[in-house]
Structure formats: structure tokens, C-alpha cells
Amino acid sequence: MASLTIVGGVYRERIIWRPSDEVYGSAGRAACSMAALGTTVNLVGFADALTDETMRGRAVQYGFTWKPVSIPRGVSFRYMHGLDTPSFRRPATSPEPLQVKDDCVLRYGMIEGTAVVHAHRAVYDPQTSHKPERFRANGSRADHLAIVLNETEASALLGADAPVAAQDKARAVMDLEKADAVVLKRGPRGALVLENGVVTTIPTFETSHVSKVGSGDQFVAHFAHAWMVRGLSAADAAARASQATAFYCERQLFPSLNDLNTFHPAPLKQGPRWSAGYRAKVYLAGPFFTLGQIWMVEQARHHLTDMGLDVFSPYHDVGPGDAARVVPLDLKAIHDCDLMYAIADGLDSGTVYEVGYARALGLPVVVYAENESGEDLKMMEGSDCFMCKDFVSSVYRAAWIGVAL
Numbered sequence: 001m002a003s004l005t006i007v008g009g010v011y012r013e014r015i016i017w018r019p020s021d022e023v024y025g026s027a028g029r030a031a032c033s034m035a036a037l038g039t040t041v042n043l044v045g046f047a048d049a050l051t052d053e054t055m056r057g058r059a060v061q062y063g064f065t066w067k068p069v070s071i072p073r074g075v076s077f078r079y080m081h082g083l084d085t086p087s088f089r090r091p092a093t094s095p096e097p098l099q100v101k102d103d104c105v106l107r108y109g110m111i112e113g114t115a116v117v118h119a120h121r122a123v124y125d126p127q128t129s130h131k132p133e134r135f136r137a138n139g140s141r142a143d144h145l146a147i148v149l150n151e152t153e154a155s156a157l158l159g160a161d162a163p164v165a166a167q168d169k170a171r172a173v174m175d176l177e178k179a180d181a182v183v184l185k186r187g188p189r190g191a192l193v194l195e196n197g198v199v200t201t202i203p204t205f206e207t208s209h210v211s212k213v214g215s216g217d218q219f220v221a222h223f224a225h226a227w228m229v230r231g232l233s234a235a236d237a238a239a240r241a242s243q244a245t246a247f248y249c250e251r252q253l254f255p256s257l258n259d260l261n262t263f264h265p266a267p268l269k270q271g272p273r274w275s276a277g278y279r280a281k282v283y284l285a286g287p288f289f290t291l292g293q294i295w296m297v298e299q300a301r302h303h304l305t306d307m308g309l310d311v312f313s314p315y316h317d318v319g320p321g322d323a324a325r326v327v328p329l330d331l332k333a334i335h336d337c338d339l340m341y342a343i344a345d346g347l348d349s350g351t352v353y354e355v356g357y358a359r360a361l362g363l364p365v366v367v368y369a370e371n372e373s374g375e376d377l378k379m380m381e382g383s384d385c386f387m388c389k390d391f392v393s394s395v396y397r398a399a400w401i402g403v404a405l
Contacts (some may be wrong), residue, residue, distance in 0.1 A: 003040035006030050006221075007100045007115040008108025009127070010045035010068075011056055012076035013086075013213060018390070020213075021363040025075075026108040028129060030221035031280040033244075035062040036254040039229060040065060044100055046112055047340050048074035062254075067216045071095050075111050082212040082392040083303045097138060102227040106221065107140070114138050121340055123224040124177075125149060125216075136176055146181040146227055146234060147173055148220045154184060170194040181234035182207075183223060185216065188268065188307060188396075188403045191242065193235045200235040203267035205246035210396045213247075219245045220248035279310040280402030283334050283363075286343030287352040288315040300368075300395070304341060307399035312337055334358055338405055341398045344369035347376060359383045364401050368394035 008027030014020070018069065023031070031043035041064035047055065051074045077086040091112045098115040100107070105119040109127035115138075117124075122142035126132035129152040135145060154169050155162040158176065163169050170182045170192055181195040191202040222244040226237035247255040248264045274280065284301055287293045296316050301323040304311050312333045318326055334340065340358040342351055344367050356379070358365050364383040369377060381387050386401075388394035 003042065003103050003104035004034055004104045004106060004225065004229055005044060005100055006106045007044040009075060009110045010047055010051050015082060017081050023051055024214060025218040028055055029217045030106060031064045033218060033221050033254040034057055034225055035059035035064040037225060039225060039256055044098055046071045046074065046095060048072060056114040065081055069098060070235045079213065083395060091341065099120065104363060107223040109133060116140050117142065121228045123148060123220065123228060125220045126153055128158065129153045132157045142349055145177065145179045147177050147179045147359065148183040148223055151187040155243055166192050167199050167374045183234065183238050183346060185219065188399045191238050193238045196232040202238045202242050205242060207250040207265060208267050209247050210249045210393045211252045212392050212400045215245050215249050218248045228267040233257040248363050268400055268403055270403050273405045274403050278405065279308060280339065281310045281312060283337040283340045284311050284313040285340055287346055287348035300341060300343060303395045304398055309397060309399060309402050338364065339398060339401050341366045345371050347372060355380055355385065366394055366398045
């Protein structure tokens with residue numbers, strides 16, 4: 001079996017809630033994951049003392065070769081939660097480009113520098129929507145190239161003339177990068193794969209838990225392994241990558257080949273309304289009487305909208321007022337919505353009433369509650385609400401309900 005060289009960011013990643021402080025980055029996580037499949041892996045990346053020490057330990061644990069290039073201070077990311085756009089610390093100066101030559105190379109875009117790749121087969125993920133670098137812009141070369149990126153990154157790569165339709169966008173990226181294959185990641189809509197003029201849609205898989213940080217890196221790594229090392233078609237490689245990503249999100253583990261052969265999650269079904277472009281309407285229930293409560297409502301509204309949902313928020317769309325004005329508007333909005341997302345911590349009386357009202361109408365309700373007892377949530381659970389203790393998983397659950405319409 002061919003070896004695989006991975007080059008890209010190896011970073012410290014701190015998540016405030018739920019607490020996590022790890023050194024991985026896109027390339028570091030990919031190396032651990034590919035080594036878990038039994039592949040011979042070389043990892044190349046910039047590293048300060050902490051990063052180097054940590055990755056030396058991971059190299060021994062997972063069985064890959066670590067080839068660091070020393071820099072005084074590495075990159076670190078800080079997330080408030082798993083869906084947050086992170087703040088990050090970058091080095092004061094950019095080091096000289098990394099030089100990588102191998103038969104199969106997976107290249108991730110980096111914050112602190114770049115990597116010049118010479119390969120027979122290469123997979124490239126630009127990793128940013130802020131001035132993404134084209135694969136060959138720094139002198140990189142590959143006989144066969146696959147580009148994996150999300151829709152926002154594709155639009156940024158293509159510039160002002162980027163097409164709107166996903167298929168047209170993928171074709172434009174293929175022409176621009178002279179690529180053999182393009183994989184366009186589309187969130188709950190799955191992935192669109194273009195190879196040899198054929199477009200294939202790959203589904204997302206439903207999981208009970210979603211660990212978002214690093215999930216995209218896992219998709220790219222498993223695609224690269226299947227396409228370059230195993231020689232699968234781009235469509236089959238993307239299907240394998242989607243399955244492996246679901247395993248990682250569900251169990252927060254790097255899967256072995258045996259894990260993947262025995263893991264069969266249910267594909268997310270896209271309903272006819274969603275497929276026709278309909279944006280499901282979600283009623284955002286939750287208290288907004290303190291700064292912390294308002295912040296939580298703002299976060300939920302932002303990330304539900306980012307998932308493609310049309311959010312009605314009483315705080316934003318009705319505002320404060322007496323019962324005679326507020327209640328009829330809120331109840332009408334519940335009738336007009338397709339589902340409800342309820343922030344239940346604190347068991348605010350208005351929120352509890354809204355949940356019961358929605359369930360009486362037959363609306364699906366996602367309940368996000370971390371700090372309430374099962375006894376206090378008994379009526380919600382017993383009326384078949386979707387109960388979630390994790391914010392990231394709750395937002396994805398609401399999105400998946402919307403997709404199924």
C-alpha cells in the first residue's frame with residue numbers, strides 16, 4: 001500500500017465549552033486518523049516547542065512519522081463552543097515554505113505559511129474563505145489533483161464571478177485549478193462530487209452526537225486515503241469519507257478499517273420541500289431576561305440561520321411588551337413555523353408553555369438543556385421532544401429536521 005504524506009497546520013485548539021485543550025490542527029488530526037487505518041503516514045508541519053512535544057507523543061501512539069520544521073511560536077485557536085468562529089494567534093512573521101515531495105500528498109492550507117508540493121497524486125483543501133491560495137500558485141505540481149472545499153471557500157477562490165449553482169461552482173473550480181476531481185462540501189446537503197464530467201451527490205449521515213471541530217478535516221483525510229491510496233473513484237471516496245466523518249462525530253474517535261466496515265449510519269433524507277429550495281421555519285423559544293440568556297439566544301439564532309433555517313425569534317422579531325401584544329404574535333408565529341428549537345435551561349415558564357403548545361400542534365421540538373434534571377424535563381421527553389444536552393448537536397438536530405421536510 002502506498003504511503004501518504006500530509007502537510008498543513010498543526011495547531012493548539014482550545015474550546016471553552018465544553019472544555020477541551022488539544023494539539024491537533026487539520027494535518028495533525030489527519031495523520032492520527034490515517035495512521036489508525038494502518039497507512040504509512042508522514043506528517044510535515046511547522047511546530048513550536050509545545051506542538052513538537054505533543055506530536056512526538058501522538059506519532060508514537062498512532063504510528064506515523066513526524067517531520068517538524070521549527071518556528072518560535074505556533075498558531076493556537078480559541079473557540080467559545082464547537083460551532084464558534086475561532087479567534088486565533090498567528091506568528092509575527094511567515095517562515096519559508098515547506099517543501100514536500102511524495103507519490104501521494106494531502107495538503108491543507110495554513111495560516112502561518114505555505115507548502116510547495118510535488119506529487120503524482122494530490123488532494124488540496126484551502127481551509128479558508130479569506131483569500132484562499134490556488135494549488136499551483138506557489139509552484140506546487142501534481143499529475144492528478146482533487147480539490148476539496150466548502151461552498152464559501154469555492155466562492156472566495158473563484159472571486160466576484162463565482163456561479164451561484166453548486167454544480168456550476170464545482171465546474172468553475174475544476175477549470176480554474178485544472179483538477180481531475182472537485183468535492184464541494186455543502187453541510188446538511190451533503191457533498192457534491194464532480195469527476196469525468198459526472199456529478200454525484202453524497203449524503204450526510206445522521207448521528208446522535210456531533211463533534212464539529214475537526215469533522216471537516218476528517219472528511220478530507222478519509223477522502224484522500226480512499227482516492228489516492230486505495231484508488232477509489234472520487235464519488236466512492238467521498239461516500240467513504242462521509243461515513244468516516246459520521247463515525248468521528250458520533251464517537252469522537254479515529255476509526256479503524258474494521259470500524260468503518262461495521263459502522264452503518266442512516267443517511268440523512270432530504271425532503272421534497274428542502275430539495276426544492278424551501279428554508280424550514282424554526283421558532284426559537286428561550287428566555288431573554290439577562291445578558292447570558294440574550295447571548296445564548298443570539299448564538300442559537302446565528303447558527304440555526306447558518307444551517308439554512310429561517311429563524312423566528314421572539315426577542316428579535318417581537319421584542320418586549322405586555323401580554324396583550326406579545327402573546328398573540330408569538331402564538332401565531334408558532335403556527336407558522338415547521339419546528340421549534342427551545343433553550344430550556346432555567347425552565348422559564350414562557351418557554352415551557354411554548355414547547356407544550358408546539359407539541360400540541362404536532363410540531364417537532366428540539367430541546368437544548370444541559371443543567372436540568374430528568375425529572376424536570378419528564379413532560380418534554382415524554383411528549384417525544386428531541387432532547388439534547390450539547391449545543392452543537394442540538395443545532396444539527398434542528399437542521400436535520402428541516403432538511404427532511
